[in-house]
Amino acid sequence: MTETGQFLFFTSCLYIIIYSLIICTVVVALPTKPEGYDLRPGAADAPFKIALFADLHFGEAESTEWGPLQDVNSTRVMSSVLDHETPEFVIYLGDVITANNILIRNASLYWDQAISPTRARGIPWASVFGNHDDAAFEWPIEWFSAPGIPKIHCPVANSSCSGKEDCSFQGTQRLELMKNEIELNTLSHSRYGPKGLWPSVSNYVLQVLSSEDPKSAVAFLYFLDSGGGSYPEVISGAQAEWFRQKALEINPDSSVPEIIFWHIPSRVYEKVAPKFGIHKPCVGSLNEEQVAPQEAEMGMMKLLVERKSAKAIFVGHNHGLDWCCPHKELWLCFARHTGYGGYGNWDRGARIVEITQKPFSVKSWIRMEDGNVHSEVVLSP
Ligand SMILES: [Zn+2]
Numbered sequence: 429m430t431e432t433g434q435f436l437f438f439t440s441c442l443y444i445i446i447y448s449l450i451i452c453t454v455v456v457a458l459p460t461k462p463e464g465y466d467l468r469p470g471a472a473d474a475p476f477k478i479a480l481f482a483d484l485h486f487g488e489a490e491s492t493e494w495g496p497l498q499d500v501n502s503t504r505v506m507s508s509v510l511d512h513e514t515p516e517f518v519i520y521l522g523d524v525i526t527a528n529n530i531l532i533r534n535a536s537l538y539w540d541q542a543i544s545p546t547r548a549r550g551i552p553w554a555s556v557f558g559n560h561d562d563a564a565f566e567w568p569i570e571w572f573s574a575p576g577i578p579k580i581h582c583p584v585a586n587s588s589c590s591g592k593e594d595c596s597f598q599g600t601q602r603l604e605l606m607k608n609e610i611e612l613n614t615l616s617h618s619r620y621g622p623k624g625l626w627p628s629v630s631n632y633v634l635q636v637l638s639s640e641d642p643k644s645a646v647a648f649l650y651f652l653d654s655g656g657g658s659y660p661e662v663i664s665g666a667q668a669e670w671f672r673q674k675a676l677e678i679n680p681d682s683s684v685p686e687i688i689f690w691h692i693p694s695r696v697y698e699k700v701a702p703k704f705g706i707h708k709p710c711v712g713s714l715n716e717e718q719v720a721p722q723e724a725e726m727g728m729m730k731l732l733v734e735r736k737s738a739k740a741i742f743v744g745h746n747h748g749l750d751w752c753c754p755h756k757e758l759w760l761c762f763a764r765h766t767g768y769g770g771y772g773n774w775d776r777g778a779r780i781v782e783i784t785q786k787p788f789s790v791k792s793w794i795r796m797e798d799g800n801v802h803s804e805v806v807l808s809p
Pocket residue numbers: 483485523558560745746747770
């Protein structure tokens with residue numbers, strides 16, 4: 429290693445140690461919010477419309493000039509969709525930020541930018557985590573200017589940086605991101621989920637209540653953390669068991685329809701994916717890449733296909749896919765890449781999900797940034 433190399437290496441190590449010390453002093457004290465939040469449609473028989481914002485990737489390429497401009501563009505997409513659709517609710521479907529590009533202490537600053545168009549319009553929302561939201565910071569290779577100096581991987585063997593703790597800069601953790609969202613926003617309906625499932629955090633359920641009878645649920649919206657970043661890309665057996673028990677508790681006879689939201693597609697998405705183009709019974713406009721599924725299937729899908737009340741699953745993650753395909757009685761849907769951050773240059777938009785109360789139905793379509801609408805599909809009954 430050259431002298432310059434040694435110097436850069438040493439300063440990098442110092443950087444990591446300082447950040448580790450800062451992080452170690454942060455204790456996440458979680459506020460307690462009541463277990464259940466109810467969502468009520470406005471007028472009687474009015475549909476309940478939800479906009480899905482998927483893969484915004486705020487903070488991408490933070491250290492470049494063009495990176496921050498992507499966030500301005502993503503804000504414009506969300507504003508356009510919200511103004512065209514005026515939804516009752518918004519769901520942030522993961523990869524809200526690209527944490528692996530964000531070096532600042534608190535990535536919630538970017539998270540806050542991402543939710544601001546929704547908050548500014550007084551629309552309530554909920555969020556789930558994607559694989560980039562608490563991904564570990566990746567040192568840009570161009571920061572190491574001398575040729576031949578490799579990117580730092582932690583822990584570094586045979587170096588003056590000793591111990592794993594010196595290399596523990598992990599950005600802003602899921603719990604802290606969620607704490608900041610919930611504490612600072614009365615419109616946020618997001619939850620930490622049961623402690624027993626941590627570090628898988630965004631596991632919770634909301635109910636859409638009837639406008640005529642505020643005690644009866646029109647639909648249950650389930651949110652699950654499909655991992656990635658600080659832990660594997662799976663929905664674990666423990667999460668599946670939580671869902672099973674919760675559904676048994678609040679919907680024992682499966683009389684209320686259930687709609688499910690998470691970030692990374694299940695493995696069964698690969699099976700139903702159209703081979704070329706998009707043809708019936710699938711509906712959509714983008715089929716431009718392979719499904720990038722979770723690492724394993726640990727029981728969640730088996731539970732869902734066996735429940736007649738489970739109607740549809742919505743995921744993000746694949747920016748080049750926007751289809752819905754049926755799988756047995758269930759619909760498997762991709763959202764639409766909303767953000768200018770993240771890979772791919774396909775036109776941006778958002779999937780809309782509309783729940784009608786009487787008779788019950790779920791309809792979906794995609795609203796593009798330029799206002800166009802396409803890919804309308806009735807998912808239930
Ligand atoms: Zn993404």
